[in-house]
Amino acid sequence: TTTAPAIHRGLAGVVVDTTEISTVVQETNSLTYRGYPVQDLAARRSFEEVAHLLWYGELPDAAQLHDFRARERALRPLDRTTLELLARLPETCHPMDVLRTAVSFFGAEDPTEDDGSPAANRAKSLTLLAKLPTVVAADQRRRRGLTPIPPDPSLGYAENFFHMCFGSVPDPDVVRCFEISLVLYAEHSFNASTFTARVVTSTLSDLYSAVTAAIGALKGPLHGGANEAVMHMLLEIEDPQRAETWLDEALASKRKIMGFGHRVYKNGDSRVPLMQAALDRLVARSADPEATRLATLLAALRHTMITRKGIHPNLDYPAGLAYHLMGFDTPTFTPIFVMSRITGWTAHITEQLTHNALIRPLAAYAGPARRAVPGPA
Numbered sequence: 001t002t003t004a005p006a007i008h009r010g011l012a013g014v015v016v017d018t019t020e021i022s023t024v025v026q027e028t029n030s031l032t033y034r035g036y037p038v039q040d041l042a043a044r045r046s047f048e049e050v051a052h053l054l055w056y057g058e059l060p061d062a063a064q065l066h067d068f069r070a071r072e073r074a075l076r077p078l079d080r081t082t083l084e085l086l087a088r089l090p091e092t093c094h095p096m097d098v099l100r101t102a103v104s105f106f107g108a109e110d111p112t113e114d115d116g117s118p119a120a121n122r123a124k125s126l127t128l129l130a131k132l133p134t135v136v137a138a139d140q141r142r143r144r145g146l147t148p149i150p151p152d153p154s155l156g157y158a159e160n161f162f163h164m165c166f167g168s169v170p171d172p173d174v175v176r177c178f179e180i181s182l183v184l185y186a187e188h189s190f191n192a193s194t195f196t197a198r199v200v201t202s203t204l205s206d207l208y209s210a211v212t213a214a215i216g217a218l219k220g221p222l223h224g225g226a227n228e229a230v231m232h233m234l235l236e237i238e239d240p241q242r243a244e245t246w247l248d249e250a251l252a253s254k255r256k257i258m259g260f261g262h263r264v265y266k267n268g269d270s271r272v273p274l275m276q277a278a279l280d281r282l283v284a285r286s287a288d289p290e291a292t293r294l295a296t297l298l299a300a301l302r303h304t305m306i307t308r309k310g311i312h313p314n315l316d317y318p319a320g321l322a323y324h325l326m327g328f329d330t331p332t333f334t335p336i337f338v339m340s341r342i343t344g345w346t347a348h349i350t351e352q353l354t355h356n357a358l359i360r361p362l363a364a365y366a367g368p369a370r371r372a373v374p375g376p377a
């Protein structure tokens with residue numbers, strides 16, 4: 001008798017290819033982008049520099065950074081047809097649907113869509129890096145009944161996003177916290193949305209199709225949608241005193257607690273300490289008592305999850321509340337994740353094409369045995 005093949009549900013623990021972009025080391029809870037520890041990059045480099053590192057394999061020198069910034073800023077504006085298209089989407093639709101539609105539209109109107117050469121894909125990657133914040137900001141304002149604020153080419157990537165959302169740039173310390181979150185969210189090896197992008201690319205389909213698919217994957221609450229779900233959880237519990245009983249009930253009903261757990265990190269997500277420190281700074285500088293109450297609730301849930309279940313928070317856990325304190329609407333949280341992860345996704349799309357193999361796994365059959373169709377032949 002043949003032995004049944006081992007099933008690797010969720011591809012857990014399965015190594016399917018090599019990558020030179022980043023590595024997540026479970027044993028040491030570490031993450032490096034092209035060899036640099038992400039904590040050092042987040043503390044000392046801008047998001048633009050990290051995007052350059054992920055795409056080109058090296059941090060930019062002064063001239064390269066100047067050129068990168070100039071090209072990125074020039075690509076930020078949306079043309080009228082795009083703004084009109086997005087304005088026609090239902091206001092009740094999720095902003096991730098708006099992003100998915102925008103990327104699909106960018107592809108539809110790009111004459112180089114089917115040119116998969118490294119140069120053409122680099123250009124599309126920079127276009128998406130530059131335009132996605134403009135889409136996200138316009139959509140948040142639309143949901144608030146406000147007209148879009150055009151991008152300001154005199155502002156850096158992070159400052160410009162605040163400008164387009166709120167018409168002003170906050171204190172540099174707040175912008176720094178936002179920039180730290182962008183660097184931490186940028187890349188994470190073969191996570192579900194990145195692998196989705198690689199599967200689409202492996203058929204030699206185009207970059208916009210791969211990114212549209214990745215946005216679909218990231219939307220799910222088990223993946224990028226968790227940062228939004230954490231905020232809903234905090235607002236549902238409300239009172240820190242209720243944390244333990246709420247958690248006991250949730251765990252008893254086998255609910256997944258959003259912002260906790262990870263497929264690779266089993267003793268804590270390497271990105272959490274830096275994001276938590278940024279959140280602590282935002283709470284300390286906030287005059288709003290709600291900030292302290294939510295931070296206390298966050299800490300109480302974290303303590304109970306670690307002591308009760310031995311399950312640690314992931315990056316989405318501190319990031320959600322941090323975005324709330326920066327003034328972003330909760331449905332904007334996962335779109336911000338997309339604004340950052342577009343760098344990792346497009347780096348992997350390019351890498352997949354350098355040594356492509358069609359991604360097509362097997363299944364162990366568990367259906368009915370072969371049988372004849374009833375009735376006359």
Ligand code: SDX
Pocket residue numbers: 010187188190191192221222223224226255256257258259260261262263264311314315316
């Ligand atoms: C991201 O892969 C990446 O790198 C993703 C990401 C990135 O940068 O791209 O890091 C971003 O997606 C972070 C994860 C955000 N998702 C959430 O916060 C949603 C809540 N988390 C869980 O759904 C879960 O932890 C996963 C999906 C993240 C990972 O789950 P696994 O590896 O499939 O493990 P599992 O679900 O089989 O859990 C193992 C055990 C189970 O208990 P038993 O059924 O064996 O008794 O741990 C329990 C689970 O019930 N468990 C949880 C839990 N996470 C795991 N129980 C309650 N709440 C949780 N959050």
